[in-house]
Amino acid sequence: MVAPRHQTRSVLVGTITVGNGSxxxxxxxxxxxxRDPLATLAQITRLADAGCEIVRVAIPHSDALDGFxxxxxxxxxxxxxxxxxxxRLAIEATRRGAAKLRINPGxxxxxxxxxxxxxxxGEAGIPIRIGVNAGSLAEEYHxxxxxxxxxxxxxxxxxxxxxxxxxxxxxVVSAKASSVNATIDAYRALAxxxxxxxxxxxxxxxxxxxxxxxxxxxxxxxxxxxxxxTLRVSLTADxxxxxxxxxxxxxxxxxxxxxxxxxxxxxxxxxxxxxxPIAQEVERRLRELHTPVKVAVMGCVVNGPGxxxxxxxxxxxxxxxxLIFRKGExxxxxxxxxxxSALMEEIAALGES
Amino acid sequence: MVAPRHQTRSVLVGTITVGNGSxxxxxxxxxxxxRDPLATLAQITRLADAGCEIVRVAIPHSDALDGFxxxxxxxxxxxxxxxxxxxRLAIEATRRGAAKLRINPGxxxxxxxxxxxxxxxGEAGIPIRIGVNAGSLAEEYHxxxxxxxxxxxxxxxxxxxxxxxxxxxxxVVSAKASSVNATIDAYRALAxxxxxxxxxxxxxxxxxxxxxxxxxxxxxxxxxxxxxxTLRVSLTADxxxxxxxxxxxxxxxxxxxxxxxxxxxxxxxxxxxxxxPIAQEVERRLRELHTPVKVAVMGCVVNGPGxxxxxxxxxxxxxxxxLIFRKGExxxxxxxxxxxSALMEEIAALGES
Numbered sequence: 001m002v003a004p005r006h007q008t009r010s011v012l013v014g015t016i017t018v019g020n021g022s023x024x025x026x027x028x029x030x031x032x033x034x035r036d037p038l039a040t041l042a043q044i045t046r047l048a049d050a051g052c053e054i055v056r057v058a059i060p061h062s063d064a065l066d067g068f069x070x071x072x073x074x075x076x077x078x079x080x081x082x083x084x085x086x087x088r089l090a091i092e093a094t095r096r097g098a099a100k101l102r103i104n105p106g107x108x109x110x111x112x113x114x115x116x117x118x119x120x121x122g123e124a125g126i127p128i129r130i131g132v133n134a135g136s137l138a139e140e141y142h143x144x145x146x147x148x149x150x151x152x153x154x155x156x157x158x159x160x161x162x163x164x165x166x167x168x169x170x171x172v173v174s175a176k177a178s179s180v181n182a183t184i185d186a187y188r189a190l191a192x193x194x195x196x197x198x199x200x201x202x203x204x205x206x207x208x209x210x211x212x213x214x215x216x217x218x219x220x221x222x223x224x225x226x227x228x229x230t231l232r233v234s235l236t237a238d239x240x241x242x243x244x245x246x247x248x249x250x251x252x253x254x255x256x257x258x259x260x261x262x263x264x265x266x267x268x269x270x271x272x273x274x275x276x277p278i279a280q281e282v283e284r285r286l287r288e289l290h291t292p293v294k295v296a297v298m299g300c301v302v303n304g305p306g307x308x309x310x311x312x313x314x315x316x317x318x319x320x321x322x323l324i325f326r327k328g329e330x331x332x333x334x335x336x337x338x339x340x341s342a343l344m345e346e347i348a349a350l351g352e353s
Numbered sequence: 354m355v356a357p358r359h360q361t362r363s364v365l366v367g368t369i370t371v372g373n374g375s376x377x378x379x380x381x382x383x384x385x386x387x388r389d390p391l392a393t394l395a396q397i398t399r400l401a402d403a404g405c406e407i408v409r410v411a412i413p414h415s416d417a418l419d420g421f422x423x424x425x426x427x428x429x430x431x432x433x434x435x436x437x438x439x440x441r442l443a444i445e446a447t448r449r450g451a452a453k454l455r456i457n458p459g460x461x462x463x464x465x466x467x468x469x470x471x472x473x474x475g476e477a478g479i480p481i482r483i484g485v486n487a488g489s490l491a492e493e494y495h496x497x498x499x500x501x502x503x504x505x506x507x508x509x510x511x512x513x514x515x516x517x518x519x520x521x522x523x524x525v526v527s528a529k530a531s532s533v534n535a536t537i538d539a540y541r542a543l544a545x546x547x548x549x550x551x552x553x554x555x556x557x558x559x560x561x562x563x564x565x566x567x568x569x570x571x572x573x574x575x576x577x578x579x580x581x582x583t584l585r586v587s588l589t590a591d592x593x594x595x596x597x598x599x600x601x602x603x604x605x606x607x608x609x610x611x612x613x614x615x616x617x618x619x620x621x622x623x624x625x626x627x628x629x630p631i632a633q634e635v636e637r638r639l640r641e642l643h644t645p646v647k648v649a650v651m652g653c654v655v656n657g658p659g660x661x662x663x664x665x666x667x668x669x670x671x672x673x674x675x676l677i678f679r680k681g682e683x684x685x686x687x688x689x690x691x692x693x694s695a696l697m698e699e700i701a702a703l704g705e706s
Contacts, residue, residue, distance in 0.1 A: 303488025
């Protein structure tokens with residue numbers, strides 16, 4: 001059972017509300033060059049198709065600002081400007097259509113520069129994510145012997161206090177580490193101490209395989225605790241993969257679901273059909289559906305009928321055949337080669353009934 | 354921070370202690386036919402190479418018993434006999450070398466049959482896993498309106514009480530559901546109420562992609578709570594993949610680690626090298642290492658030097674070049690094409706120093 005969501009303030013990122021119990025928004029970040037707005041917009045469209053709701057774009061240099069402006073104007077998703085080091089880029093981004101800024105105030109430099117960014121966001125009426133990161137903690141934390149999570153939280157809290165002193169509370173906070181445990185500890189402390197919506201993620205989580213596991217464990221623990229108002233899965237992979245993993249984590253905890261759910265068994269010495277390709281093909285075809293149907297693909301009679309009964313549409317395979325269930329009732333028996341098409345027919349019929 | 358492990362009794366599965374704070378053992382299950390002991394033993398060897406510590410083999414019919422006996426005799430891992438419906442197979446398995454039985458007493462039938470299995474395991478001195486599963490709950494729970502987790506726990510607790518009444522306490526308990534939330538709720542209740550080691554897993558988790566996410570979320574939440582003494586990841590995929598995911602979950606929470614850790618960034622518009630293939634190639638080569646070295650592959654200067662500093666060996670990429678770090682100190686700069694080989698050289702040198 002997922003714990004009740006932590007209470008937070010809310011901010012508006014374009015048309016998307018983040019915090020105060022709003023649906024947990026799935027984010028990603030483009031890895032194209034913002035100086036090429038067409039390539040970036042094409043990637044944003046792909047991300048939107050995969051279920052991305054907020055997209056972040058890096059502005060490394062001023063020569064990316066014109067591209068960024070066009071991206072904001074034409075993007076189907078709210079665009080967050082990701083800026084490091086140079087406060088002038090952040091100020092300019094607020095004037096070019098950014099729906100939110102993401103900065104790590106610790107690398108922006110002197111206070112008056114940070115203040116200029118805060119004021120520009122205030123004038124534009126857009127929120128700022130204070131994005132603290134274990135890889136770029138401010139100098140003052142490098143040499144003390146606090147646990148990493150404590151450094152991250154202290155750094156984030158100090159920035160929040162400064163923003164508040166400037167009259168700015170349109171804040172989202174993140175404090176990411178590549179250590180899952182440090183990430184969990186940091187966000188648990190942030191949720192206890194700050195009133196702002198939290199952007200959760202495990203940073204530099206790694207390749208598709210290891211990063212999916214680390215993000216699922218880290219974000220899973222936090223979400224089960226009711227922590228997190230928007231999430232990003234970081235993978236060294238196609239960013240659309242980040243979006244798919246993000247949705248799958250939310251679906252695993254029954255928090256949000258974008259499409260069908262597939263239950264399938266791990267196969268064992270009892271399985272008398274070649275189940276792996278059947279399950280994979282069903283998964284592939286279900287990807288095109290956006291209805292929340294539950295499908296069970298089961299290889300034998302031990303748990304098969306039970307799971308199939310609990311699903312909208314299911315199959316329990318026997319010796320070279322599949323018994324198809326609809327809403328728990330067996331409806332027909334088909335040969336192995338026709339299992340996938342029979343399941344898809346039943347799913348389609350379900351949508352029409 | 355992972356919570357302290359729940360206190361449990363311990364059982365011995367072959368040479369592996371499960372429970373009472375012992376290392377959380379990684380399990381899998383063969384999907385070969387036990388009537389073909391050579392194919393099954395070949396798969397067990399592959400599983401052992403991947404890090405599997407306990408392996409389960411299904412005995413669907415009596416014609417698999419001879420194969421099972423040979424598998425037990427020659428397996429490099431303790432072998433658990435997985436038996437449903439037919440108590441005679443379970444009794445016979447205790448005499449053919451099983452290191453543990455896994456049954457769901459609810460489908461074994463009359464009490465005297467369950468008792469005969471308990472007594473046979475007692476004579477052989479091997480433990481029994483009481484494996485309750487949402488897909489095969491006893492009839493008596495089908496129609497009441499309890500939450501699924503409560504049914505699973507009540508069923509498991511009733512079986513434990515019966516085993517105890519027979520003087521048998523050499524028990525491992527599992528109560529799996531394909532719902533992650535039901536799984537979490539069930540195991541939290543089991544950990545509170547029963548003194549036995551817990552075998553954790555999300556059943557019928559699905560294909561490699563969805564199943565990895567569901568298992569990582571579900572087992573991650575439980576392990577972070579200090580719950581779980583042995584685990585199995587269930588995937589509709591090659592069982593060696595289950596073992597890799599299991600280890601990755603344990604590594605994500607710093608509970609156990611079998612080999613190197615790779616930290617790598619998600620790439621963004623700031624990245625000036627083609628990082629994804631570099632990270633994938635490093636991950637592939639690291640798989641052959643079983644030393645706990647931490648390697649960082651970072652695409653830019655924002656978080657790159659910070660993460661690279663925190664790793665044993667790291668690279669922070671710039672414009673077509675990589676700056677290699679050893680224990681936080683920059684040691685050399687190499688062209689993009691040489692990043693992988695330079696990292697591997699440094700890792701090898703680390704092992705020698």
